[in-house]
Amino acid sequence: xxxxxxWCENRQNKTDEAVKAVYPNGMHNTIADFLNLDPEISAKAVxxxxxxxxxxxxALKDTDVLLWWGHIAHHEVPDEIxxxxxxxxxxxxxxxxxxxxxxxxPFKLLMGTSCDLxxxxxxxxxxxxxxxxxxIAKGIPNPIxxxxxxxxxxxxxxxxxxxxxxxxxxxGCRVFRAGxxxxxxxxxxxxxxxGHETFPIYHNATIQQILTNxxxxxxx
Amino acid sequence: xxxxxxWCENRQNKTDEAVKAVYPNGMHNTIADFLNLDPEISAKAVxxxxxxxxxxxxALKDTDVLLWWGHIAHHEVPDEIxxxxxxxxxxxxxxxxxxxxxxxxPFKLLMGTSCDLxxxxxxxxxxxxxxxxxxIAKGIPNPIxxxxxxxxxxxxxxxxxxxxxxxxxxxGCRVFRAGxxxxxxxxxxxxxxxGHETFPIYHNATIQQILTNxxxxxxx
Amino acid sequence: xxxxxxWCENRQNKTDEAVKAVYPNGMHNTIADFLNLDPEISAKAVxxxxxxxxxxxxALKDTDVLLWWGHIAHHEVPDEIxxxxxxxxxxxxxxxxxxxxxxxxPFKLLMGTSCDLxxxxxxxxxxxxxxxxxxIAKGIPNPIxxxxxxxxxxxxxxxxxxxxxxxxxxxGCRVFRAGxxxxxxxxxxxxxxxGHETFPIYHNATIQQILTNxxxxxxx
Amino acid sequence: xxxxxxWCENRQNKTDEAVKAVYPNGMHNTIADFLNLDPEISAKAVxxxxxxxxxxxxALKDTDVLLWWGHIAHHEVPDEIxxxxxxxxxxxxxxxxxxxxxxxxPFKLLMGTSCDLxxxxxxxxxxxxxxxxxxIAKGIPNPIxxxxxxxxxxxxxxxxxxxxxxxxxxxGCRVFRAGxxxxxxxxxxxxxxxGHETFPIYHNATIQQILTNxxxxxxx
Numbered sequence: 001x002x003x004x005x006x007w008c009e010n011r012q013n014k015t016d017e018a019v020k021a022v023y024p025n026g027m028h029n030t031i032a033d034f035l036n037l038d039p040e041i042s043a044k045a046v047x048x049x050x051x052x053x054x055x056x057x058x059a060l061k062d063t064d065v066l067l068w069w070g071h072i073a074h075h076e077v078p079d080e081i082x083x084x085x086x087x088x089x090x091x092x093x094x095x096x097x098x099x100x101x102x103x104x105x106p107f108k109l110l111m112g113t114s115c116d117l118x119x120x121x122x123x124x125x126x127x128x129x130x131x132x133x134x135x136i137a138k139g140i141p142n143p144i145x146x147x148x149x150x151x152x153x154x155x156x157x158x159x160x161x162x163x164x165x166x167x168x169x170x171x172g173c174r175v176f177r178a179g180x181x182x183x184x185x186x187x188x189x190x191x192x193x194x195g196h197e198t199f200p201i202y203h204n205a206t207i208q209q210i211l212t213n214x215x216x217x218x219x220x
Numbered sequence: 221x222x223x224x225x226x227w228c229e230n231r232q233n234k235t236d237e238a239v240k241a242v243y244p245n246g247m248h249n250t251i252a253d254f255l256n257l258d259p260e261i262s263a264k265a266v267x268x269x270x271x272x273x274x275x276x277x278x279a280l281k282d283t284d285v286l287l288w289w290g291h292i293a294h295h296e297v298p299d300e301i302x303x304x305x306x307x308x309x310x311x312x313x314x315x316x317x318x319x320x321x322x323x324x325x326p327f328k329l330l331m332g333t334s335c336d337l338x339x340x341x342x343x344x345x346x347x348x349x350x351x352x353x354x355x356i357a358k359g360i361p362n363p364i365x366x367x368x369x370x371x372x373x374x375x376x377x378x379x380x381x382x383x384x385x386x387x388x389x390x391x392g393c394r395v396f397r398a399g400x401x402x403x404x405x406x407x408x409x410x411x412x413x414x415g416h417e418t419f420p421i422y423h424n425a426t427i428q429q430i431l432t433n434x435x436x437x438x439x440x
Numbered sequence: 441x442x443x444x445x446x447w448c449e450n451r452q453n454k455t456d457e458a459v460k461a462v463y464p465n466g467m468h469n470t471i472a473d474f475l476n477l478d479p480e481i482s483a484k485a486v487x488x489x490x491x492x493x494x495x496x497x498x499a500l501k502d503t504d505v506l507l508w509w510g511h512i513a514h515h516e517v518p519d520e521i522x523x524x525x526x527x528x529x530x531x532x533x534x535x536x537x538x539x540x541x542x543x544x545x546p547f548k549l550l551m552g553t554s555c556d557l558x559x560x561x562x563x564x565x566x567x568x569x570x571x572x573x574x575x576i577a578k579g580i581p582n583p584i585x586x587x588x589x590x591x592x593x594x595x596x597x598x599x600x601x602x603x604x605x606x607x608x609x610x611x612g613c614r615v616f617r618a619g620x621x622x623x624x625x626x627x628x629x630x631x632x633x634x635g636h637e638t639f640p641i642y643h644n645a646t647i648q649q650i651l652t653n654x655x656x657x658x659x660x
Numbered sequence: 661x662x663x664x665x666x667w668c669e670n671r672q673n674k675t676d677e678a679v680k681a682v683y684p685n686g687m688h689n690t691i692a693d694f695l696n697l698d699p700e701i702s703a704k705a706v707x708x709x710x711x712x713x714x715x716x717x718x719a720l721k722d723t724d725v726l727l728w729w730g731h732i733a734h735h736e737v738p739d740e741i742x743x744x745x746x747x748x749x750x751x752x753x754x755x756x757x758x759x760x761x762x763x764x765x766p767f768k769l770l771m772g773t774s775c776d777l778x779x780x781x782x783x784x785x786x787x788x789x790x791x792x793x794x795x796i797a798k799g800i801p802n803p804i805x806x807x808x809x810x811x812x813x814x815x816x817x818x819x820x821x822x823x824x825x826x827x828x829x830x831x832g833c834r835v836f837r838a839g840x841x842x843x844x845x846x847x848x849x850x851x852x853x854x855g856h857e858t859f860p861i862y863h864n865a866t867i868q869q870i871l872t873n874x875x876x877x878x879x880x
Contacts, residue, residue: 112746126393134623155352170389184771244672405793603820
C-alpha cells in the first residue's frame with residue numbers, strides 16, 4: 001500500500017466562492033478521494049491549518065508520496081518545515097507539486113532555481129505527452145484537452161528535467177513545460193502544471209489518472 | 221576560422237516556382253551567404269548533384285560543421301555516405317539538421333529513433349527559448365515570431381535532448397521541440413525546426429543569428 | 441505477467457570449456473531460470489541458432505522485455521533482424537543488452553554512436569550505484585563486490601544516459617559507466633556491463649536482483 | 661575579456677604549514693595567477709576576510725565567472741551572501757565550485773540536494789573524461805594522472821549533471837563524478853573535484869587548462 005499525503009494550503013478553498021463552487025469538499029479532499037479509488041493507494045489530506053502544517057516528522061516518516069497544492073500562502077509555511085520536506089525527499093519520499101506550487105518553498109529548495117514563470121491569462125490548453133513510454137503517461141490520451149486553464153508560460157526557470165513528460169500548449173502560441181520529472185537524492189519529484197483553483201481540473205478523469213500514475217512512479 | 225559546409229538536396233529549389241520565388245539563389249547559397257557574414261565563419265554550399273553528394277572523405281575532413289537541408293530526396297543519399305557523415309560526427313564534426321532533415325539519413329542514424337512527427341498544416345509560430353543561458357540563444361529575442369511556418373507537432377520521436385533550447389508553439393495549441401542539442405561521440409548535433417521551403421525563414425535575421433550561434437557552439 | 445525473452449548467441453557456450461564450466465546449462469538458460477524465480481516474470485531463452493535467430497515478428501510481438509548477450513557473433517545477426525528489434529523497442533519493448541552486447545547491432549542502432557570502449561584486462565570490480573533511488577537499484581548493496589571481471593574502460597562512446605545508475609570501478613584506477621538507462625521511442629533500454637562469459641557473474645544473487653529489477657523497470 | 665573572481669575562504673592557507681608549503685602565495689592567488697596567463701581572462705582573488713566576503717553586489721555585478729574554494733569555514737559565509745551568489749548565477753554568472761566547495765552554501769543552494777559524499781582517505785587518482793567533445797575537455801589528455809589526492813567517493817548526492825565531463829577513479833576501486841556541468845537559470849555551474857589543500861593540484865598544468873577551459877565555457 002502506497003501511503004500518500006495530500007497537502008493543501010486551504011485558503012481560497014475557504015474564502016473564495018468560485019473555488020468553493022468547484023471544490024465544495026476542498027481541493028485536498030477531492031484529490032485524496034480519487035487517489036483512494038486505486039486499491040494500491042491510501043491517501044489522506046492535511047492543510048496549513050493543522051499542527052505543524054500537518055507535516056510533522058511522524059507524518060512525513062509515514063508518507064511515501066506527498067502531493068502539494070499552494071498558491072497565496074507559501075510564506076506561511078515555516079522554513080523549518082519546508083526543509084523538513086526537502087530532507088524527506090532526499091531520503092526517498094516522493095513529492096508532487098501541483099500548479100502554483102511551482103513557487104512553494106519545498107519545490108524551490110529542491111530545484112535551486114527561482115522557479116519563476118509568466119502568467120498571461122486564461123486559455124484553452126492542449127497537454128502533449130513528449131515521452132509516451134513514461135510510466136506517468138500510461139493509458140493517457142495524447143493530447144489531453146483542457147477547456148480552460150490558467151496559462152503558464154515559458155521561460156519556466158527550472159533545472160532541465162531528467163524526464164520531460166508533458167508540454168502544455170495554450171491558445172495564442174504559448175507553451176509551458178507542464179510535466180517535469182526529477183531525481184533528487186533518493187526521492188523523486190514530479191511537477192505538474194494543470195490545477196487552477198477555479199476550474200474543475202482535478203475532477204477530470206485523465207488528470208486523475210496522471211496523478212495516480214505519478215504517485216506510483218514516485219514510489220517505485 | 222570555422223569551416224562550414226551547407227548541404228542541400230536542391231530538388232524543390234529547381235522545380236518548384238514557390239520555392240524559387242523565396243530562394244532564387246538556392247536555399248543552400250542563402251544559408252552559406254549569411255553565415256559568411258560572420259568573420260569567424262567560412263561557409264560553402266554543396267548539393268546532392270555534386271560528385272559523392274558533395275560529401276567526399278576529403279570534403280568532410282575539411283569541415284568543422286555541416287548544415288543539412290533535405291526533404292523529398294532523403295532516399296537518394298547513399299547509405300554509405302550517410303554513415304560517412306555519422307562517423308565524422310563521432311570524430312568531432314558538428315551537424316545541424318534543418319527542418320525536414322529530421323528524416324535525413326544521418327540524423328536518424330545518430331538518434332537511433334524513428335524521428336517521426338506529425339505535420340498538421342501551416343500556422344503562425346512562436347518559438348520560445350527554454351534555456352536562455354545557452355550559447356545558441358545568445359542575443360535572441362524571446363519569443364521569436366514567425367508569421368507562418370509548416371507546423372510540426374509532437375510526438376517528435378527523438379531521444380531526450382541533452383539540451384532543449386527551443387520549443388515551437390503553433391496556432392491551435394500545437395507544440396514541438398524545435399531546437400534540440402545533443403552530444404554524439406566527439407561531435408555535437410543541433411536539430412532546428414524552422415525552415416519550410418516556401419517561407420522566407422532563412423531570410424529572417426533572428427533565425428540567421430541562431431544558426432550562426434549554432435555553428436559556433438557546434439565547433440566549440 | 442512480464443513476458444521476457446533471453447537472447448544469447450550461444451557460441452562460446454558450446455565450444456569453450458571455460459565457459460561451459462561456468463554455465464553448463466548455457467548462459468541464456470541460467471538467466472532465464474533466475475528471472476523465472478520472480479512470480480511476475482515469465483522468461484524463455486532463444487539463441488542465434490533458432491529460426492530467424494529466435495526473433496521472429498511473432499516472438500517479438502509476444503515479448504515485453506528482451507535481454508541480449510552476444511560477443512563473437514554480432515555479425516551473424518542479419519541487419520533486418522537487428523532493425524526489427526530496434527523497431528519493437530520504438531513501439532515499447534524493453535531491451536537489456538548485457539556486457540559485450542555493447543557492440544550488438546540492436547544496441548548500436550538504438551544509440552547512434554560507435555559504442556566503443558577499451559578492454560584493459562581482468563580485474564576486481566566494485567560497482568557503485570550513483571542513483572540509489574532508481575528502481576533498478578532497489579534492495580542492492582552499495583558498492584557491489586565482483587571478485588574478478590573483464591575490465592571495460594572509458595571512453596565508452598555512448599550518448600549520455602538518461603539515468604546513470606551504476607559506475608564500475610576496476611583495479612588500477614579504471615572506470616566505466618556500467619549501468620546506463622535510456623528512453624528510445626516508447627521503449628526503455630538498460631545497458632549493464634558485468635557478465636563476462638568465464639566468470640560466474642549471472643550466478644551472483646545481487647546481479648540477479650539487478651536484472652530482475654531492470655526487467656520490471658523496462659516493462660513499467 | 662572575461663572577468664573572473666577567485667574566492668577562497670583563506671583559512672588553512674594562513675594556519676596550516678602543509679598548506680602554506682604548497683601554496684605560499686595562497687591558493688586563491690595561485691589560481692588567479694594561472695588564469696591571468698590567458699589573454700581572454702582577467703582574474704582577481706578575494707577572501708572571506710574581505711568586506712562582505714569580497715562578494716558585494718558591485719563585485720558580483722562585475723563578475724562573469726566566480727571560482728569558489730572553501731573547506732572549514734563554509735558556515736562563516738552569511739546566508740544572505742550565499743543567496744546573493746545564487747541569484748547572480750540565475751542572472752547569468754558562471755560558478756565553479758572546487759573540491760571541498762561541494763559543501764559550500766552557494767553550491768548546495770543551487771543543487772537542492774545534500775551534496776554529501778564520502779571521504780575514504782588519500783589515494784592516487786586517474787581522472788577520466790567521459791565526454792571528450794566537451795569544451796572543458798579541449799586539449800586535455802585522457803586519463804589525467806594525479807599522484808595523490810584526497811579520495812572523494814560515491815554516492816555523491818547531486819542532481820544528475822546536464823553533462824558529466826569527468827569521472828575520477830581512485831585506488832581501491834573507488835569512483836567519483838569529478839566534473840559535473842549544470843545549467844541553472846541563465847548561468848552555468850561546473851563542479852570540479854581535484855584540489856585538496858595539501859597537494860599541488862593547482863600547480864598542475866593540465867588542471868590549470870581544465871579550469872581555464874571551464875571559465876570560457878561558463879562565460880559562453
